[in-house]
Amino acid sequence: MIAQVYVDVGVPHLDRPFDYLVPEEWHERARAGTRVKVRFSGRSLPGFIVGLADESDVDTLVPLSAIVSDEVVMPASSVALIRAVADHCAGAFMDVARLAIPPRAARAEAATMGEVESSPRESQPCPIDLYPAGTALRTALRSGASPRVTWTVAGVCGPAGDWADGLAGLIGDTLASGRSAILVVPDARDVQTARAAVTRVVEPAHVVTLSADKGPQARYRAFLAGARGHARVVIGTRATVYAPVHDLGLIAVWEEADSSLAEPHFPYPSLRDVVAIRASQTRAAVVFASYSRSTEIQNWVDKAWLHEVAMPSGQASYGAPLVRIASQVDRSLDRDPAAHTSRLPHDAFTVIQKGVASGPVLVWVPWVGHRRNFLCPRCGEVARCSCGGGFEERSSGAVCCQVCARPAAGWRCSCGSTRWWAVTTGSARTADELATSFRTIPVLRSDSTHPVDGVGAEPCIVISTPGCEPHAEGGYAAAVILDASGFLSRPDIRVGEEAVRRWMSVMPLVRSGRDGGTVLIVGPPQDRAVQAVVRQDPAGFARRELQDRQEAGFPPSTRMATFTGDEAALTNAATQLTGYGYVELIGPVQEIDSDDFRLIARVPANRGEDFARHLGEMAAKRSQGKKSGTYTWRLDPVW
DNA sequence: ATTCGGACGGCC
DNA sequence: GCCGTCCGAATT
Numbered sequence A: 001m002i003a004q005v006y007v008d009v010g011v012p013h014l015d016r017p018f019d020y021l022v023p024e025e026w027h028e029r030a031r032a033g034t035r036v037k038v039r040f041s042g043r044s045l046p047g048f049i050v051g052l053a054d055e056s057d058v059d060t061l062v063p064l065s066a067i068v069s070d071e072v073v074m075p076a077s078s079v080a081l082i083r084a085v086a087d088h089c090a091g092a093f094m095d096v097a098r099l100a101i102p103p104r105a106a107r108a109e110a111a112t113m114g115e116v117e118s119s120p121r122e123s124q125p126c127p128i129d130l131y132p133a134g135t136a137l138r139t140a141l142r143s144g145a146s147p148r149v150t151w152t153v154a155g156v157c158g159p160a161g162d163w164a165d166g167l168a169g170l171i172g173d174t175l176a177s178g179r180s181a182i183l184v185v186p187d188a189r190d191v192q193t194a195r196a197a198v199t200r201v202v203e204p205a206h207v208v209t210l211s212a213d214k215g216p217q218a219r220y221r222a223f224l225a226g227a228r229g230h231a232r233v234v235i236g237t238r239a240t241v242y243a244p245v246h247d248l249g250l251i252a253v254w255e256e257a258d259s260s261l262a263e264p265h266f267p268y269p270s271l272r273d274v275v276a277i278r279a280s281q282t283r284a285a286v287v288f289a290s291y292s293r294s295t296e297i298q299n300w301v302d303k304a305w306l307h308e309v310a311m312p313s314g315q316a317s318y319g320a321p322l323v324r325i326a327s328q329v330d331r332s333l334d335r336d337p338a339a340h341t342s343r344l345p346h347d348a349f350t351v352i353q354k355g356v357a358s359g360p361v362l363v364w365v366p367w368v369g370h371r372r373n374f375l376c377p378r379c380g381e382v383a384r385c386s387c388g389g390g391f392e393e394r395s396s397g398a399v400c401c402q403v404c405a406r407p408a409a410g411w412r413c414s415c416g417s418t419r420w421w422a423v424t425t426g427s428a429r430t431a432d433e434l435a436t437s438f439r440t441i442p443v444l445r446s447d448s449t450h451p452v453d454g455v456g457a458e459p460c461i462v463i464s465t466p467g468c469e470p471h472a473e474g475g476y477a478a479a480v481i482l483d484a485s486g487f488l489s490r491p492d493i494r495v496g497e498e499a500v501r502r503w504m505s506v507m508p509l510v511r512s513g514r515d516g517g518t519v520l521i522v523g524p525p526q527d528r529a530v531q532a533v534v535r536q537d538p539a540g541f542a543r544r545e546l547q548d549r550q551e552a553g554f555p556p557s558t559r560m561a562t563f564t565g566d567e568a569a570l571t572n573a574a575t576q577l578t579g580y581g582y583v584e585l586i587g588p589v590q591e592i593d594s595d596d597f598r599l600i601a602r603v604p605a606n607r608g609e610d611f612a613r614h615l616g617e618m619a620a621k622r623s624q625g626k627k628s629g630t631y632t633w634r635l636d637p638v639w
Numbered sequence B: 001a002t003t004c005g006g007a008c009g010g011c012c
Numbered sequence C: 001g002c003c004g005t006c007c008g009a010a011t012t
Helices: A076-088 A093-100 A106-110 A134-142 A163-176 A188-198 A216-227 A238-242 A271-282 A295-302 A346-356 A427-437 A484-488 A495-504 A528-534 A538-552 A567-579 A605-624
Strands: A002-007 A018-021 A035-040 A043-053 A148-152 A180-184 A207-210 A233-236 A248-254 A285-290 A307-309 A322-326 A361-364 A371-375 A391-393 A399-401 A421-425 A443-446 A461-464 A478-481 A518-522 A558-565 A584-590 A597-604 A631-635
Touching: A002 A035, A002 A093, A018 A035, A076 A093, A076 A238, A076 A271, A076 A605, A093 A238, A106 A216, A134 A163, A148 A295, A163 A180, A163 A188, A163 A248, A163 A285, A180 A238, A188 A207, A188 A233, A207 A216, A216 A233, A233 A238, A238 A271, A248 A271, A271 A285, A271 A295, A295 A538, A322 A346, A322 A528, A346 A361, A346 A478, A346 A518, A427 A443, A427 A461, A484 A495, A484 A528, A495 A528, A495 A538, A518 A528, A528 A538, A558 A567, A558 A605, A567 A584, A567 A597, A567 A605, A567 A631, A597 A605, A605 A631
Parallel strands: A148 A285, A148 A307, A180 A233, A180 A248, A207 A233, A248 A285, A322 A518, A361 A461, A361 A478, A443 A461, A478 A518
Antiparallel strands: A002 A018, A002 A043, A035 A043, A371 A391, A371 A421, A391 A399, A558 A597, A558 A631, A584 A597
């Protein structure tokens, strides 16, 4: 008996299974999908059995060293998925396996979990039914079909805006057809929200949560529950997309564009692409849900790979807050800086004042901390410390250098001015300002270091940074989005997309316009992202954004790879890339403030798979042969 | 003749 | 990646 084993060798050119002899006494235990230890080139390495055979092409075989565990953690469907994902992003099988299969925790295997008899629940009202084509989607899932949709969740404080209840309903429908479901969300907090919603629809014993925050043992236990077929629904963070559940019928993703869903480890497979690969391999249904829409999802809509589930444009704002724009105060240099210590236009004060009369008010600020980026008010020069660092304000109110901590007191601009003002104001400073202006109202702060989970219906002002907005009971009376232009001027090609995503997710936290709910955006009125939010039209925004990308030759209409390293190595890489047709090279050019060079290669999107294969071969050759210089590379970088 | 080192290729 | 082998140059 021969076991075909993928061994964790760690070199790209050995990315294939190796044959090992299964000793007689293990013939029963050696199953495809189990963890093993094998001797490889003199050392003992971990691996997975991916197949069994009666014979091998290799004449002198070495026996398996050990079967680490009897659990089938990598069934054939996982092997196919991992292989396809590795090929897609030019990585090795074992690189992807490391992301897909959690480390073993022996104690979790001992715990047995009895199978729970499933009692299919009756179809119940679900937010999806409020959408055109929503009921048809549910019927399709219940009948065992596998539709693929992007659900643009309406930004309303009410059932239609409840993403978790909506996805829970779709999961219930999938289970009713005898299939299982996977739900991927950005973080542990969303896992809990989703779990609460799903267990209202599905027997809680069938639902497990898979995330790293409860420790390796809990993570492996949830993974095993899926692999053993005990769990019918697995809810978790990004690696959950690989969970080997039985009879997969639906892969749902909440907020696919959130940066925590981007895989930070080589070969950086994007969650979105893994979903597409898995869905096509298993013929599972797909739901991407969000209050907004990324260009990649729009691209799939255009290619008819995804269908849209959204409120018709006239109805999208029904139940949504009233959204208005207030232009930011013009801080012309001839004015006295003291008049501009606040970036709050009068309009914002009015909205907050009116809001706190009837409930909580959310103030959205893009940055944490106090004040940064000081300018000379007379000549506009950036105020810099003698060491070259910029100044920042501390919580004590002292302004110091960000680099050497020297106090800014005594700073003098080249024009002679000794005054400065801040361009960037963070949430802490904003909280201080508002506490001064609204002395009788509690002012709270919520940011990633100290998140506030939720607030009651009583009047208060909540200053929040992106993604940390607490839920308010009954909805906020008003929300003010500050410094939109600052947020939009970050040097990132996705700023517009990210702004729409962040601001659209504020909408469902605020009461309906009929109940006086108001959102005021302090920012550039003509900006496309601001306009998209005012008109509650994230899909239209995504269409135009995608069009811009196509015209610029940027993903998703192309696939790109970046190479960083010394010039000789990159020249070498460029030669190898030129040998491959279709590729357009930019560089190598020297990076700013570094000895390194950078080379960008891009191909039309339809050459992507072929390009990935070529990059994989380049990596294999590099690890095998003599290396001339060093470089790092990445396919599909996140810009 | 002997030893050392670095390059190369195989690893089941 | 690591280890073994093979060849050439340097050393005795």
